[in-house]
Amino acid sequence: MPRNKIQSVVFTLIMATVMVYGMVVYNIALNTGIFNNEVFVFALMELPIMVPAAFILEFFIVEKLAVKLAFTFMRPTDRPQFITYAISLMIVCIMCPVMSLIATILFKDFSFSAWIQTFACNLPMALLWQLLYCGPFVRLIFRTIFKKQLAEAPSNAEHSA
Numbered sequence: 001m002p003r004n005k006i007q008s009v010v011f012t013l014i015m016a017t018v019m020v021y022g023m024v025v026y027n028i029a030l031n032t033g034i035f036n037n038e039v040f041v042f043a044l045m046e047l048p049i050m051v052p053a054a055f056i057l058e059f060f061i062v063e064k065l066a067v068k069l070a071f072t073f074m075r076p077t078d079r080p081q082f083i084t085y086a087i088s089l090m091i092v093c094i095m096c097p098v099m100s101l102i103a104t105i106l107f108k109d110f111s112f113s114a115w116i117q118t119f120a121c122n123l124p125m126a127l128l129w130q131l132l133y134c135g136p137f138v139r140l141i142f143r144t145i146f147k148k149q150l151a152e153a154p155s156n157a158e159h160s161a
Contacts, residue, residue: 001084001139007146009059015138016054017047020099022129023122024050027103030121046107053102057095066090088135089127096126 002008024043029035070086100119108114143150 001142001150003150007142007149010145011138011142012059012063013051013055014141015134016058017051018134018138019095019126019130020050020054021047022134023099023126026125026129027118027122049106050099050103054095054099057098058091062091062094062098063087066094069094084135084139085131088130092123092126092130096123 002011021043024046025039028039028042032039066087067090069090070083074083074086076083097119100122101115104110104115104118108118
């Protein structure tokens with residue numbers, strides 16, 4: 001969807017923020033056994049730590065790797081929606097263990113088993129959150145913000161045709 005570096009930065013920042021916020025809410029509820037309005041407030045306190053970590057990983061490392069992995073089983077001629085889902089799937093499969101590791105180090109008594117447990121609990125939620133809610137919501141926000149530029153500028157596919 002993003003067609004230039006500025007759009008990529010904006011898209012990644014929005015995606016990292018929404019994805020991290022949802023996962024932090026989930027983890028706080030999971031760790032405390034309580035899910036009430038306070039959980040949403042407590043989750044805001046972790047964002048200044050976790051969003052920059054997610055943004056840096058995603059923007060500089062994970063996105064490129066996820067695209068390469070997605071195209072090991074997708075073709076450029078496949079439907080764009082399926083390519084988007086494949087890339088999103090690969091991003092979650094890379095980001096989830098790394099972000100679970102960071103969260104385990106920062107917010108738990110770190111051990112290998114604590115990290116694996118955190119990762120195992122987070123992966124199903126991260127996949128569902130990304131594919132069914134966060135991803136479509138962030139793409140809607142992005143299209144709304146850049147509606148005029150996206151309508152005017154040719155896509156990368158049009159450049160290569």
